[in-house]
Amino acid sequence: MTRVHDSGEDDPGHLSPEQKGNAAMAASFTADLTGKTAVVTGASSGIGHAIAEEYLRNGATVVGLHRRPVATHGGKYVPVAVDLGEPDQVRAAAAAVLREHRVDILVNNAGLNLRHPFEDFPFEDWDRVQQLNIRSVVELTQLFGRPMLERGAGVIVNLASMLSFTGGFTASAYAASKGAVAQFTKSVANEWAAKGVRVNAIAPGFIDTEMNVALVADETRNRKILERIPAGRWGTAEDIAGAALFLVSDAARFVHGTVLPVDGGYLAR
């Protein structure tokens, strides 16, 4: 069992400090989120952490839903402890947040990948992946989306994957869940576009998050991956945060139902 949010194939490459600096510098787009409240799931690490930081930097209040305490977010950050793998906790957390906040932005970021050859895939693990990666996304979208519809304003961003498009290996539950995230995003976007609520997804490519550290050490597999990424480097969590800021900004006001690859060109290859 592996709790890894990779792209389902092969292994990560490695970013030099210089490349990481360039990636961070590239995320120089700004948006005025003053007065907005964003709920970000899985904000304790990786991509969710970077998105929370980006929204805070741009003036938002961020309510983070995750299990672990977060030490590094400061300012207008409100941590909420919840296991999104438990349906009752999903509903209770959403209700508690809605009692205290008017939520303008929802980012469904938390996710996990449990790997097994499909012929041996235990249904317990299959269900855990579906619960977190799609069922909690669906439920949070409905619970936070309803008040957005009443106000006629809101933005939702879901985290899809390269495995929304491709099948990968030994990641059938993850691929099925992320395929569902992409189609769910388009479906809800169609229903809510004319009602003032925009729904989109980001499909990250190979992103150098904490969970992929062990793979970075494998030079051979690292090289294989890098050969397949036209940009020639792994993505950073900040690369994804830049796209997540764009999608909730007014600059994206006519963007509905897109599944935006942020992958260094991987899918175009």
Ligand SMILES: NC(=O)c1ccc[n+]([C@@H]2O[C@H](COP(=O)([O-])OP(=O)(O)OC[C@H]3O[C@@H](n4cnc5c(N)ncnc54)[C@H](OP(=O)(O)O)[C@@H]3O)[C@@H](O)[C@H]2O)c1
């Ligand atoms: N990294 C990649 O290469 C990549 C590629 C494609 C797509 N993605 C997607 O991007 C998203 C973020 O990935 P990441 O790489 O940043 O992963 P990560 O570093 O492992 O972070 C996952 C986050 O999800 C939270 N989480 C996991 N299980 C949870 C649960 N049961 N209840 C509440 N929170 C839970 C974790 O918080 P706690 O442990 O505190 O609960 C953590 O904050 C995921 O949806 C992933 O599928 C990642």
